[in-house]
Amino acid sequence: MPILTPCAAIGEALAEEMHRDPTVLVFGEGVATKRHELVSEFGATRVRNTPLAEGITAGTAAGAGATGLRPVIDLLFAPVLCYAMDELINSAGKLRFISGGQFSFPLVTLAMTGGGWGVGAQHNHNNEAWFVHSPGLKVIMPSSAADFKGLLKSAIRDDNAVLFFIDLALLHEPGEVPDGEHVVPLGKARILRPGADVTLLSYGKTVPSCLAAAEQLAAAGIGAEVIDLRSLKPLDESAILASVHKTGRLVVVHEAARMAGVGAEIAAQVAEKAFTRLRAPIVRLGGPDAPAAASFPLEQAFAPDAAAIFAAARSICGHASPLQALPLGSAAPGNGGQAHL
Numbered sequence: 001m002p003i004l005t006p007c008a009a010i011g012e013a014l015a016e017e018m019h020r021d022p023t024v025l026v027f028g029e030g031v032a033t034k035r036h037e038l039v040s041e042f043g044a045t046r047v048r049n050t051p052l053a054e055g056i057t058a059g060t061a062a063g064a065g066a067t068g069l070r071p072v073i074d075l076l077f078a079p080v081l082c083y084a085m086d087e088l089i090n091s092a093g094k095l096r097f098i099s100g101g102q103f104s105f106p107l108v109t110l111a112m113t114g115g116g117w118g119v120g121a122q123h124n125h126n127n128e129a130w131f132v133h134s135p136g137l138k139v140i141m142p143s144s145a146a147d148f149k150g151l152l153k154s155a156i157r158d159d160n161a162v163l164f165f166i167d168l169a170l171l172h173e174p175g176e177v178p179d180g181e182h183v184v185p186l187g188k189a190r191i192l193r194p195g196a197d198v199t200l201l202s203y204g205k206t207v208p209s210c211l212a213a214a215e216q217l218a219a220a221g222i223g224a225e226v227i228d229l230r231s232l233k234p235l236d237e238s239a240i241l242a243s244v245h246k247t248g249r250l251v252v253v254h255e256a257a258r259m260a261g262v263g264a265e266i267a268a269q270v271a272e273k274a275f276t277r278l279r280a281p282i283v284r285l286g287g288p289d290a291p292a293a294a295s296f297p298l299e300q301a302f303a304p305d306a307a308a309i310f311a312a313a314r315s316i317c318g319h320a321s322p323l324q325a326l327p328l329g330s331a332a333p334g335n336g337g338q339a340h341l
Contacts, residue, residue, distance in 0.1 A: 001176040006142070006166065009149035009177050010110075011035060014072065016181075017156045018042050021070060024156060028057060028074030028110070058084035058109065062091040062161075065105040070156055078113035078165060079125040092161035093136030104159035108152070113141075114205055114255050115299040116169030121291035124168075124299070126204075126256035131163045132233045132265070138186060139232040141165040143207035145175035147230055150184030158186060167204040167255075187234030191243070195223035198249040198313045201240065201266065203229040206253045206304055213309035222317050232262055240266060241274050248279035249316050255303040258286035280316035285309060 004012065015038060018024045027048040032039050038047045050057045054075050061071040075081060081088065088109060095105045113126050131139045138160055142148045148166075155162040192207070193214050200210040207228045214224035225243050229236065244250050250270055252263035263284040270282060285304040293299050 001178055003174045004145045004149075004177045005172045005174050006145045006148040007171050009145045010152055010166075011037065012177070013149045013152040013156070014038060015041065017070075017153055018046065021156075023068060024070045024072065025064070026072045026074070027061075028072075029054075029076045031074045054080050054083035055087055058087035058107075059091065061107050061109075062087055062095070062105060065092065065107045065161075066095065066103065070106045070108075072108040072110065072156060074110040076112060077119070077123040078111040078127050079122055081109070081111055081127065081131075081163075084109075088131075088161065088163070089134045089137070093134055096160060097136055105161060106156075106159050107161045108155045108164055109162070110164050110166060112166045112168050112171070114167045114169060115292060115302055116167070116171075116205070118294050118296045118299055119168075120294035124292040126254070126287065128163070128165050128232055129256060129261050132262060136161065138162040138234065139165070140186065140230065141167065141204045141232055142230055143167070143170060143202075143204055143228050145173070146177045146182065147184055147190075147228075149177055150182045151186065151230060153183045154186050157183075162186070165204070169205045184230070187231045187236055189230060189236035189239040190228045191225065191239070192228055193224065193226040195225035195247065197223045197247055198225070198251060198317055199240075199243040199247045200224050200226045200251050200253065200309060200313065201229065201243075202227070202253040203232065203262075204255060206255055206309075209304060209306045210253055210309055212306035213313065216306065216310045217313055217317075220314060222314065224313060229262075235266075235269075237269060237273075240270065244270050244274045245277045248277055249313070250278070251283045251285065251309060251312050251316070253285045253304050253309055255287050257289050258284050259289050261286050280318075283312045283316060285312055 025046040032047050032049040061073045064071040092107045131137050140151050202210045210226045214226050217224045252266050267282045287302050
């Protein structure tokens with residue numbers, strides 16, 4: 001299989017979908033500059049740069065979707081989605097429902113999120129939970145090059161508005177991407193590593209950290225099942241519950257703040273639907289309730305790392321851990337993320 005970065009995989013997905021469907025167009029902040037190969041192949045009518053006016057770009061895209069086109073817009077950094085909330089949530093997310101399902105409003109919004117480049121708090125904010133909480137929107141956040149391509153193709157073909165979050169730290173991490181038509185359905189999690197003792201559930205850049213922690217846990221005699229959610233809404237509830245039924249233990253990990261994050265929803269669903277199968281309290285690991293630092297070392301400490309995940313999983317598997325001695329609300333050792341048992 002070819003080795004591509006997520007950046008290149010996104011480019012392939014866009015080109016393939018634009019070839020397949022002449023209604024697909026791409027516009028946004030710097031897309032014609034970054035994707036000059038698309039401009040050369042499809043022309044300036046279908047690939048356009050826009051001003052730094054996120055609300056206008058998103059509103060134009062919602063209108064394009066309403067008239068039979070399939071727009072893909074790039075709004076660069078996730079925090080500036082604030083400027084397009086009305087267009088994305090009140091228009092793109094609700095118009096299909098308001099029309100009684102008579103009309104479709106396809107729209108894919110790309111936005112980079114998370115630490116990795118030291119871009120500072122106003123450009124680094126994991127706000128995916130905002131959109132998960134918004135009816136009518138779908139939310140995707142892949143962790144591998146193959147899923148960046150396959151999920152983007154599915155998102156473009158979907159008749160609903162889709163938020164497609166690109167973790168900055170993963171953008172240039174190479175990985176295998178299948179040849180030919182590669183489409184990954186929305187709403188399907190992936191088991192990356194089977195295990196019987198504890199479930200490590202994550203998405204985005206903390207997926208590799210979970211895999212690294214699983215290696216350490218295996219050396220300690222603990223079998224960790226690692227699941228990459230890939231899709232935050234729709235959420236693959238059946239995969240989550242099946243794994244928890246098997247392991248009886250759950251550690252949910254994400255870089256976004258723990259407070260009202262995706263992990264809180266998952267923990268609630270598991271507590272409601274699999275409580276009798278739990279053999280230990282659910283653990284949520286997430287970033288602190290604070291803006292991200294521009295300092296690269298501090299930014300790296302913001303997200304849960306493999307050491308924190310290992311400590312949390314080992315703790316609920318009945319082994320001694322410094323985590324058990326921490327007071328409620330304190331941070332995991334050696335890490336900016338918070339862990340509550």
